[in-house]
Amino acid sequence: MSDTILAVRGVSKTYGSGQRALDAVDLDIRRGEIFALLGPNGAGKTTLISVVCGIVTPSSGTITVGGHDAIADYKPARAMIGLVPQELSVDMFETVMATVRFSRRLFGRSGHDAYLEQLLKDLSLWDKRDAKIMELSGGMKRRVLIAKALSHEPDLLFLDEPTAGVDVSLRRDMWKLIGSLRERGVTIILTTHYIEEAEEMADRVGVINGGKLLLVEEKTALMKKLGKREMDIALTDPMDAVPAELVEWHLTLENDGHTLRYVFDAQAERTGIPSLLRKLAELGIGFKDLETSKSSLEDIFVDLVKTKGVAA
Numbered sequence: 214m215s216d217t218i219l220a221v222r223g224v225s226k227t228y229g230s231g232q233r234a235l236d237a238v239d240l241d242i243r244r245g246e247i248f249a250l251l252g253p254n255g256a257g258k259t260t261l262i263s264v265v266c267g268i269v270t271p272s273s274g275t276i277t278v279g280g281h282d283a284i285a286d287y288k289p290a291r292a293m294i295g296l297v298p299q300e301l302s303v304d305m306f307e308t309v310m311a312t313v314r315f316s317r318r319l320f321g322r323s324g325h326d327a328y329l330e331q332l333l334k335d336l337s338l339w340d341k342r343d344a345k346i347m348e349l350s351g352g353m354k355r356r357v358l359i360a361k362a363l364s365h366e367p368d369l370l371f372l373d374e375p376t377a378g379v380d381v382s383l384r385r386d387m388w389k390l391i392g393s394l395r396e397r398g399v400t401i402i403l404t405t406h407y408i409e410e411a412e413e414m415a416d417r418v419g420v421i422n423g424g425k426l427l428l429v430e431e432k433t434a435l436m437k438k439l440g441k442r443e444m445d446i447a448l449t450d451p452m453d454a455v456p457a458e459l460v461e462w463h464l465t466l467e468n469d470g471h472t473l474r475y476v477f478d479a480q481a482e483r484t485g486i487p488s489l490l491r492k493l494a495e496l497g498i499g500f501k502d503l504e505t506s507k508s509s510l511e512d513i514f515v516d517l518v519k520t521k522g523v524a525a
């Protein structure tokens with residue numbers, strides 16, 4: 214079994230309107246990973262999902278899902294995919310069970326109620342199986358969309374903005390749920406505006422903007438490579454300005470002059486910390502505490518925006 218479940222090669226899409234939504238995208242998704250596709254509004258995330266799912270035809274390029282050509286061999290390719298769309302796409306008057314059963318049949322799979330029962334239980338929907346969708350809360354409706362997408366036992370699940378507009382506790386529930394899906398062996402691609410979400414969930418992160426995939430990296434490597442560290446020096450006596458003798462460290466004064474902040478490259482061989490501390494001692498500047506912190510994926514994204522021109 215190949216390790217690559219999805220291969221996107223040179224895929225471009227120009228809509229009839231002339232809008233170029235995807236520009237020569239290459240992407241390999243590994244079996245079993247959680248991949249977060251990060252990008253601002255209009256970056257091309259939904260279009261990328263749509264071409265893989267056969268909803269939008271690419272202008273050029275090829276897509277292979279589990280070895281099947283997603284265009285020439287559409288049916289088996291599509292059967293391997295579950296799609297949780299951004300918007301609610303269910304019949305409000307149907308019951309939960311009828312909705313997932315219908316979805317399963319659409320893919321030519323019948324019976325196997327044991328699977329659906331377990332699925333609804335995993336999604337905490339079993340008690341609501343006979344309720345009409347319109348009677349459910351917003352969070353439950355989202356879970357129905359996931360149940361629907363998983364009804365035919367796909368290998369690859371797309372979640373388009375899984376937590377857009379949901380409150381913090383529901384977002385955390387959703388993250389837990391996504392984690393448990395991965396444990397069941399489902400490969401997951403999620404799109405998100407929330408960097409926190411990518412940071413929490415993803416094994417790898419792709420950043421897309423203007424239809425171009427700007428970067429694909431292991432999340433931890435990305436954070437390590439592009440990460441900066443901060444060191445806050447809590448001063449014994451506050452100061453009005455950074456002394457001229459400390460100019461080479463580009464320090465900033467924070468916290469009403471009580472804290473000196475030093476930002477340094479976590480990967481650099483020389484951090485500059487020992488020499489800075491020596492200099493402080495030389496100048497007789499006393500401090501009570503030193504605290505270092507790592508940058509988040511959010512800081513990294515903001516940096517990328519600056520250096521690669523990703524419009525945030």
Ligand SMILES: Nc1ncnc2c1ncn2[C@@H]1O[C@H](COP(=O)(O)OP(=O)(O)OP(=O)(O)O)[C@@H](O)[C@H]1O
Nearest residue numbers: 228230232234252253254255256257258259260261
């Ligand atoms: N059916 C369409 N016809 C014409 N242009 C479209 C169509 N769908 C999307 N676009 C355009 O293609 C570009 C990419 O849109 P897409 O929906 O893929 O972005 P996105 O990253 O999913 O954005 P969001 O985060 O807002 O959902 C945008 O400029 C959008 O206006």
